[in-house]
Amino acid sequence: MTPARPSWADPRRRGWPAELAALAQQVVPAPMWAYLEAGAREGVTRDEAVDAWRAVRLWPRVLHGTGEPDTRGEVLGAPVRTPVGVAPTSMQRVVHPDGELAMAAGAAAAGALHVVSSNAGHRFSDIGEAARAVDPDAVWWLQAYLPPDREAATPVLRAAAAAGARAVALTVDTPFPGTKYEPAEEDWQGHDLSWHRANFADARAARHHRGLRPEDLAWITETCGLPTVVKGVVRADDARRCVEAGAAGVWVSNHGGRQLDRTISTATALPAVVAAVGHEAEVYVDGGVRSGLDALAALGLGARAVLVGRPPVHALAVAGARGVQALLETLTEELSEALELAGCSRLEQAQGLGAPPDL
Numbered sequence: 274m275t276p277a278r279p280s281w282a283d284p285r286r287r288g289w290p291a292e293l294a295a296l297a298q299q300v301v302p303a304p305m306w307a308y309l310e311a312g313a314r315e316g317v318t319r320d321e322a323v324d325a326w327r328a329v330r331l332w333p334r335v336l337h338g339t340g341e342p343d344t345r346g347e348v349l350g351a352p353v354r355t356p357v358g359v360a361p362t363s364m365q366r367v368v369h370p371d372g373e374l375a376m377a378a379g380a381a382a383a384g385a386l387h388v389v390s391s392n393a394g395h396r397f398s399d400i401g402e403a404a405r406a407v408d409p410d411a412v413w414w415l416q417a418y419l420p421p422d423r424e425a426a427t428p429v430l431r432a433a434a435a436a437g438a439r440a441v442a443l444t445v446d447t448p449f450p451g452t453k454y455e456p457a458e459e460d461w462q463g464h465d466l467s468w469h470r471a472n473f474a475d476a477r478a479a480r481h482h483r484g485l486r487p488e489d490l491a492w493i494t495e496t497c498g499l500p501t502v503v504k505g506v507v508r509a510d511d512a513r514r515c516v517e518a519g520a521a522g523v524w525v526s527n528h529g530g531r532q533l534d535r536t537i538s539t540a541t542a543l544p545a546v547v548a549a550v551g552h553e554a555e556v557y558v559d560g561g562v563r564s565g566l567d568a569l570a571a572l573g574l575g576a577r578a579v580l581v582g583r584p585p586v587h588a589l590a591v592a593g594a595r596g597v598q599a600l601l602e603t604l605t606e607e608l609s610e611a612l613e614l615a616g617c618s619r620l621e622q623a624q625g626l627g628a629p630p631d632l
Contacts (some may be wrong), residue, residue, distance in 0.1 A: 279592050282395045282599035290563045290584060293600070297368075299588035304456035304463060307369040309586060311453040319530025319539070329570035331626045333412075333512035334616030340452035342612035344605055345384075346620045348578050349500055349521055349555065351412045351439050354384025355605040356620055359570050359597070360529075360559045361416035361442070361582035362471055366394035368590040376589055381603070382410035386440055386578060388414045390450045391429060392480075413441040416504065417483040418447060419489060429472050439500075441493050442524060446505030448483040451532040482514040484611040488520030494519065500524025502557070507542040509549035512556075520553040522577075527620035529560060529582050540570065544628070547575030549618025565607020572620060573627030 281292045298306055312319025344355050366372035380387035381404040388401055395619040397415070404411035415433035419426055430441060458546045471491060482489075488500045500521035506512050512523045516558050527536040539560035547556050559580035560572050571579045581604070585618050588596035617623050 278599045278602075281591075282596075282603045282608070284565070284603050288420075289603070293296060293584065293587050293591065297590040301368050301590045303366060304460040305462070306457050307460075308364065309362070309368075309583060311455040312534065313451040313453055313532055314534035316530065317534050319525055320373035321538050322530060322540075322599045323563055324561075325427050325540035325626045326561055326563075326567040326570050328348045329540055329574065329627055331570065331573055331615060332628070332630055333626065334622075337616045337618070337622075338520045339613055339616055339618035342609050344612070344620065346577070347582075348386050348412065348443060348557075349448055349502075349556045351413055352410070353578075354387050355601060355607065355608070356565075356572060356578045357562075357565075357604045358386030358578055358580050359513050359585045359601070360526075360582035361388045361390035362393055362582055362586050363390045363392035364394070365464070365586065365589060366468065367464060367466075367596060369593055370588055371520060374398050374403040375594040376585060377411070377413065378406070378407050378594040379585075379589070380413070380601065382594070382598040383579060383601035384408070384416065384578075386412050388416050388580065389433075389438070390473065391417045392470050393417060394471050396471055397433045397436035401438070405437065412439055414438055414442050414502070415499075416442045416444060417493070418444055418480050419485060420480050421476065421482055423482065423489060423492060427479065427496055428474070430493060430499075432472055432520055433527075434497040440521065441497065442502040443485075443490065443493060444504045444528075445485055446526070446528050446532050449486075451528075451534070453531060453564055468545055474535050476616075481627050487514055490515065490518045490520055500558070507537055507539065508609055509525050509545040512546045512550045521556060522557060523550055524580070524620050525558040525560075525576070526580075527560055540574070543571065543574045543576060565604050565609070568604060568608045569611040569623060569626055571613065573615075573625065574625035575624055575627075602620065607620075
């Protein structure tokens with residue numbers, strides 16, 4: 274018997290994401306909560322993210338005889354049942370003992386893309402097994418940083434590929450972690466953090482390359498055989514350079530407002546990136562998505578998939594794998610309703626809803 278969906282996971286209830294966050298705050302250790310919710314410096318970019326999606330206005334279609342929409346789609350040729358996926362976050366074992374294993378199982382149950390942080394607290398082989406135990410065709414990617422000596426990343430990239438990852442999402446907006454006013458090291462006393470880079474031989478080794486270049490994209494694919502997606506792009510000219518360097522996808526992201534404060538919102542950046550490269554590469558987006566309407570806005574502006582960061586961690590903390598599944602299914606139900614009301618029977622018909630129609 275399928276367990277009952279948690280009471281907060283009801284798309285008919287206004288404010289359920291805030292309710293979920295409040296429940297998570299009750300069970301997540303205080304330093305982890307501060308770490309998770311922190312934004313860079315004054316938090317301007319973090320705080321603008323949600324309202325930026327709410328500011329997008331839609332242009333629905335009528336008389337298209339749509340009926341019940343189909344939320345199934347593909348990412349880099351791999352089928353998913355929803356375009357709403359899980360963005361990478363580290364330290365998941367602090368909020369739930371099963372960490373990425375439960376996140377993988379929940380995403381697989383919802384038929385969603387799961388992007389695993391390179392700083393995961395479980396081995397990639399175990400994460401892959403947790404996903405396949407639920408769905409043999411589960412789709413997950415590795416999020417990666419390149420260290421100063423990129424060759425040091427070779428075992429990590431190859432381990433992810435061997436475990437079933439379908440792509441590598443290279444984070445390019447982090448030459449070093451931006452300043453955040455978050456807990457000091459002493460606040461973490463009593464929490465075992467020694468495992469949070471379980472896939473590295475030396476968990477304390479430097480992990481950020483301060484001089485990434487376009488040629489690093491091809492090196493990743495040559496090293497592990499997986500397509501490379503570039504995560505952390507907000508400029509159309511940078512997106513163009515990524516595609517010219519061989520990127521299979523461009524991920525519009527400002528790192529959840531955790532890097533350079535006062536960076537443009539992803540909702541604002543997305544249309545120009547899509548216009549520049551959307552005809553050649555898949556475009557994804559994250560940052561402040563909290564509802565199916567937000568997801569429709571992103572699709573309407575040209576995104577192929579929409580990744581959600583903090584809410585899946587909230588759901589993981591409150592209800593483990595079942596919570597993650599319930600979150601993704603609730604967002605997808607909201608999206609399905611919004612698609613039908615917008616006159617769309619398929620995801621690709623949503624493209625263009627976020628801009629005035631050609632007259």
